Amino acid sequence: MKIFLDGKFVDEADAKVSVFDHGLLYGDGVFEGIRLYGGNVFRLDEHLERLEYSAKAILLALPMSRAELAAATCETCRQNKLTDAYIRLVVTRGVGDLGLAPWNCSKPTTFIIASKISLYPQEHYDNGLAIVTVPTRRINPAAVPPTVKSLNYLNNILGKIEAKQFGALEAIMLNDQGYIAECTADNIFTVHKGAIYTPSASQGALKGVTRGTIVDIAKALNLPLQEAPMTRYDVWCADECFLTGTGAEVIPVSKLDGRSIGTGKPGPITQRVLAEFRRRVLVEGARI
Numbered sequence: 001m002k003i004f005l006d007g008k009f010v011d012e013a014d015a016k017v018s019v020f021d022h023g024l025l026y027g028d029g030v031f032e033g034i035r036l037y038g039g040n041v042f043r044l045d046e047h048l049e050r051l052e053y054s055a056k057a058i059l060l061a062l063p064m065s066r067a068e069l070a071a072a073t074c075e076t077c078r079q080n081k082l083t084d085a086y087i088r089l090v091v092t093r094g095v096g097d098l099g100l101a102p103w104n105c106s107k108p109t110t111f112i113i114a115s116k117i118s119l120y121p122q123e124h125y126d127n128g129l130a131i132v133t134v135p136t137r138r139i140n141p142a143a144v145p146p147t148v149k150s151l152n153y154l155n156n157i158l159g160k161i162e163a164k165q166f167g168a169l170e171a172i173m174l175n176d177q178g179y180i181a182e183c184t185a186d187n188i189f190t191v192h193k194g195a196i197y198t199p200s201a202s203q204g205a206l207k208g209v210t211r212g213t214i215v216d217i218a219k220a221l222n223l224p225l226q227e228a229p230m231t232r233y234d235v236w237c238a239d240e241c242f243l244t245g246t247g248a249e250v251i252p253v254s255k256l257d258g259r260s261i262g263t264g265k266p267g268p269i270t271q272r273v274l275a276e277f278r279r280r281v282l283v284e285g286a287r288i
């Protein structure tokens, strides 16, 4: 496997970063998880825009332009002769000393990995996923904005561990006011009486690229969609629920906290949205 590392393509065995890199020492850095579908890097520009916003929020000057990052991302896929892949683009604060101070890091570290992705088993797309609410709350936007896709994922990892302890593959995380923020690595949507709802970023949701695609799909299909505060009750009593993410795509939810949602089977609006999503992943983005 060839890895893009600071401007060069190196073998996997040589793709190493220093133990003094602040990405490792402090989780100081930003990243994107991107998919390649049939030679199309899905919504690459949207991913790179979010990376730029994440970097800006943490005062990290990206060492490459959007065009350079796009070219490097596509080239990483070509170098590995991939047509379908999961791409991880990471920019860390770079190598510094043992203090927190980011201004002692002289230049950011940039790397791009294009590899396989582990997906949810197909049965969950057919029958829906049973999820739970975990006790760990999504971090307060006044502490670290959850809109920043940073290398500091402990909050979500704790949620993921608790999900597993409760026997679930994904879980809802509440914000500190008790409203639903999102899942550990996915955004959440409900369908109620023909309208689609999702929590806003100010409730603690990442502005997911897949989430943005769903907003566009809803418009195109003339389905009303609005951002709204969402409680667990709203999900329990929804007609349909689905999660979205680069890894998950659009996955139906059959149960939350032991309560069946709607019929307990993937609903008709979820299926329409999923079908349109599958069409778009091949055409929206950058050909490699």
Ligand code: PXG
Residues within 6 Å of the ligand: 033, 034, 156, 182, 183, 184, 185, 186, 187, 205, 206, 207, 208, 209, 210, 211, 244, 245, 246, 247
């Ligand atoms: N919320 C969080 C906290 C995420 O990390 C999403 C929502 C969905 O956003 P996108 O832009 O992907 O629609 C994410 C994305 C992984 C993995 O390795 C995680 C994500 C994406 C891809 C892979 O588990 N999280």
